[in-house]
Amino acid sequence: MSELATAAHLEGETTGVENRKLGMWVFLSSEFLFFGALITNYLLYSNRAGFSGVYPAEIYDIPFTSVSSFVLLMSSLTMVLAHNALSRHDQNGARTWLFATAALGSVFLGGQVFEFTEFVVNYDMRLSSNPAASAFFVLTGFHGTHVAIGVIMLLSLRGMSRRRGGLSDSHGMNLELVGLYWHFVDIIWIVIFTVVYLLSAPPA
């Protein structure tokens, strides 16, 4: 009855993907549910009639947001270039591109701070104005928080690399992980930019 332990029996016990990388992908897949809820929330309220105060869609500054979206998109390029440089053992290149990525991310964040300030000061749209405003701020705010965490991670990677004269192989994995996270935050923004900015309209 009992079969022999042939090689075929023993195959396929692991994925071959490094633990942390697998963990990161698993985590990112759950983030869809997180941002999905926030976007749903915005979609529900963004065009409900009858709220007092302004609706976010009435006061978007599309050219401005387009530029900051573009900035974030390009930070994905620099991120992937950093990764590529490291895999070619180009420590300097990696450092530079990491810094560029963090810088672009910071520009994006700066843009968001500017946008929020603008909305509050010029249009008096606050967290408490109406559910649409609440939803807008909380959605974009959580995205911004993700970007900010990303920037901190990028900077600490870069710092580590400088202190130790380079990122080792295992830090290479760190860089790859931060990269995955960073790109993910970028694709979430791709969705937000389209759905929240370009497609949403105040109630007729």
Next chain:
Amino acid sequence: MLRLIRGATVAAMALLLGACQLIGNEDAPLTTFRPAGPNAERIDDLFWLVFWIATAIFVLVMGALVLILFVFRDRKKEDAREPKQLHGSPKLEVLWTVIPALILAVIAVPTVSSVFELTGCEDDSMRVELTGHQWWFEFHYPDQGVDTANVLVIPAGEEVCLEMTSDDVLHNFWVPALHGKRYLVPGQTTLLRLEASQPGEFWGHCAEFCGLSHSLMRTRVQAVSRAEFDEWVAAQLAPANLPADGTPEFDGYQVFLNKGCTQCHTIRFDDEASSNIVLSELFNGPDLTHFASRNVFAGAVLPEGGETHEQALARWLADPPNVKPGSFMPNLALTAQEIEDLIAFLESNT
């Protein structure tokens, strides 16, 4: 010891079933088993259909389980043989996938059709606007212009459409004899149709947790003949009687005016007298114009335990939050005399 416990279990189960049977006939005013109108009857039929199907499945599964336990129990005999190692049977898998699916299909058909039948209202049915408050129900009859609280009076044999909303938190209106539950949602309108086939009084309860006194948010529906209903409407539309000077009722009227009751409560007198009352928009409490026409009050909780309407009212006025924790009607520190006068006044508003 163990045998004792096991025996006791079997006995207890048998008792339980038997007792259910017995108490089934008991008079429980909120029971779902005595539907008194077409909507509740439809639900009741559906319930029993599903109940018997579920019971059949239960009996089969439990019967099989007990049988298996009995037959295959290891009797610790020396010569007992090891069991055959069965790993599964695709045929059986198909069987016990398909049969439940078929049973569910049988349940699904009447479920879906009755959902559509029992939701919403007929266009031409009489409307009543229902607003939930912590912790009482306010009824407004837009076509008749009647305002009342806690006791809903409807004509028997006719469909009434409740257009429901809430003034604060979620509530859930439920009169088991007439229909299932429906939420009262602040900022939204939900519909529930009620119809009682025969005149009668039916108990109801707020079923969604709505804060401190959720358990004391109850209601009554009184179904009356059409003629009685019309009479009732006419009586409700009449202004309250302005008591004559010098009577206890008049003293009560004065207390009512001076002790802040009017901040929250409305009593509609005829035009001239009304102008005496500064109706504050501050807060919406139950309309008291025909207070005494309602056999229960304060969320249909009072009177309770055999007390009279007056006794209950005295208890209420003395300290509302004591009767109903959290009540928005404050303890107004009324003296015994004031309470007595108020009772005289309010009880005269039939």
Next chain:
Amino acid sequence: MTATAERPATTIFRRPRSTTGLWSWLTTVDHKRIGILYGYAAFFFFVIGGIEALLLRIQLAQANAEFLTAGAYNALFTMHGTTMVFLFIMPASAAFMNYLLPLLIGARDVAFPRLNALSWWIFLFGGIFLYSTFIFGTSVPPVSPDGITGNLAPGGGPGSFNWLADSPDGGWFCYQPNCGPLYSPGTAMDYWALGIQILGLASLVSAINFIVTVFNMRARGMRLLRMPVFAWMTTVVAFLLLFSLPIIAVALFMVAFDRQFGTVFFAATSGGDPILWQHLFWLFGHPEVYILILPAMGIVSEVLPVFSRKPLFGYSAVVFAGAAIAFLGFGVWAHHMFASGITPVAQAAFALATMTIAIPTGIKIFNWMGTLWGGRLRLSTPMLFAIGFLAMFTIGGLSGVTHAVVPSDWQQTDTYYIVAHFHYVLFGGAVFGLFAGMYYWFPKLTGRLMSDRLGKVHFWLQFIGFNLTFAPMHWLGLQGMVRRTWKYAPETGLEPWNLAVTVGAFIIATSIAVFMFNWYRSKRRGALAGMDPWDARTVEWMTPSPTPEHNFSEPPVVTRLDHFWHLKYDEDEEGRPVRRPEADEMLAHLEDVGRHPTTPIHLPNPSYFPLVMAVGIPLVFYGIIYHTSAWGKALIVVGALIMLAALIGWGMEPLEEPHEAHEPEQEGVEEESGHV
């Protein structure tokens, strides 16, 4: 990648070294110890939750009773439900998963041992945070939309437990807007919302950890479809957690923001939609109930075959049914909202979706019965509980199907009929299943057997008590007893059955006391179990009991399902097992090797940082509650700094200390593992 690649740049603290005593428990990253910690904590909360239930029952034993004040009652049912769900069943399942998952798949530890410790500490502090509401929380009277202040419940006498009223009192699903800032001012509800948020974080981290463990850490030959069913159910539950926790996280953030920072998501006065909360809550909440039951189903799937001396009938069907339940579980949430006024189309769709779940569940039930069929059933305590599960869960499942019949549900929802349903599935299902597991794996944990006699007394008392408590609730519900009701009028005729229910609850309590006594005594004086007391089938029994720190001296090379069984038994032509002549020798050998590994084994070193990190989190959350005050802000900063420090320490500390093998003989060999 190996840890030797780099030296730690700086070592701020010396690494913890103790292997016994308090410090060893505070710094452990051993999945078995973490499992034990989870287990005791969960049981502690079970007793707390149970005592809360007993207080509820005393109040309800009579009509119009005054034993508790309304405020205390509301707080107690809220904390009872919350405790049982989030602080008992979930961590108790996590205890089993932690202890067993690596053992079941032939691994030395989980993929991320330190993250595992972090999950545990976050859970513990989350629980403490939630319960600290009894000390720090406040309930103040609500103010009506028109600006009138409500009144608090009258205090009642000192015996009325009114001090309990200063704690969350919105029910375990915290419906809006009752739980919002307007109707539940005071901090109690903040403790609830943020406490659940912390607990969710712990579970999310665990979920990721378990998924990676299952996919990457299996022993050689342990293909997915050779994993024991409990490992499978752990995986399925991990995915359920992974995908449902972010939803409740967002929902809780929305509540917290409404309460703390003035957003108006659920404020009907500003146009917020209270029904949105219900969607988000149940979109999490329904998967959650399968999170609660699937581990128990996994346990039962392990116990039944062993005590029937037969393989699990239809293994792959049971596994796939589990996955199907999980998948379908994401599509039925609105069955909790049939009375909320959603459209008939939606009601019908969700009714159909709900009914379909009965099919995979039925597949499981029938396959379990197929397992029993033709077996040699040894009715030891674990088996009794597993069979109890089968019977009681079926009742709960069938009443679940009656809720799926929408118009019936309009009558049943928010009554004790629902309370009956979910206690049959939660207590009759999950709790019976967990007890089966406790009796079954107790020898693995302690090396001793639990007393079977006391176990049977426990079982029968619990079985009677359980049915006496929860069966009459069906009846009460249909007779019109709404749930969450502090008082009911004598005229409702509900009193006799309520009294019976209360008596039943106390019988359950007695049975639990018997269990606690049994556990305590057996740990000290139980019969020695040996390595394989039940003649079991799965590889965790291939290690000595109690399990040595390194689990397997030589991880098994798995050739088929029920690997261990097949090492012991061959089959004759009729398909009946025949014990291999070499079986006993093999067991003796395994026991010997298990205790005295021949090759050096490198285990992850203990670490302070998970504990330190977890300390920071409740501090930040306390800070958020009191963020308007200066010391609240200070708390946020302090908490954040602690977390940051822990993060830095964590990042610089390699998982395994390269030059300090923890036993002298064990130098040199590196085990491959992650670094987190």
Next chain:
Amino acid sequence: MSTTDHPTPAQYWKIAVVLAVLTAVEVALFYINRELELGALNAVLLITLAILKFVIVVGWYMHLRFEKGLLSRFFTAGFALACGCYLVVLATLGVVVIRGG
């Protein structure tokens, strides 16, 4: 650590150019729609463009195309589940109107 057939930096730049162009088209569409009132077409186009960008970033920058299939399965599972569930939530709350109901 990484597989061999990763794109080269040059390719990464090209991809970035594509992404930039797509973004430009998106913004252009936004203004065109203001003038011409494209209605549903506008939504379809914009969503298509977003999906395109999404797929490009995930596939190339995140290397998902080059990874083990398991990772894509996890990732798509999360994405699909989120889309499915939340669309139903919106439908039930009456935001997305499904015809025929």
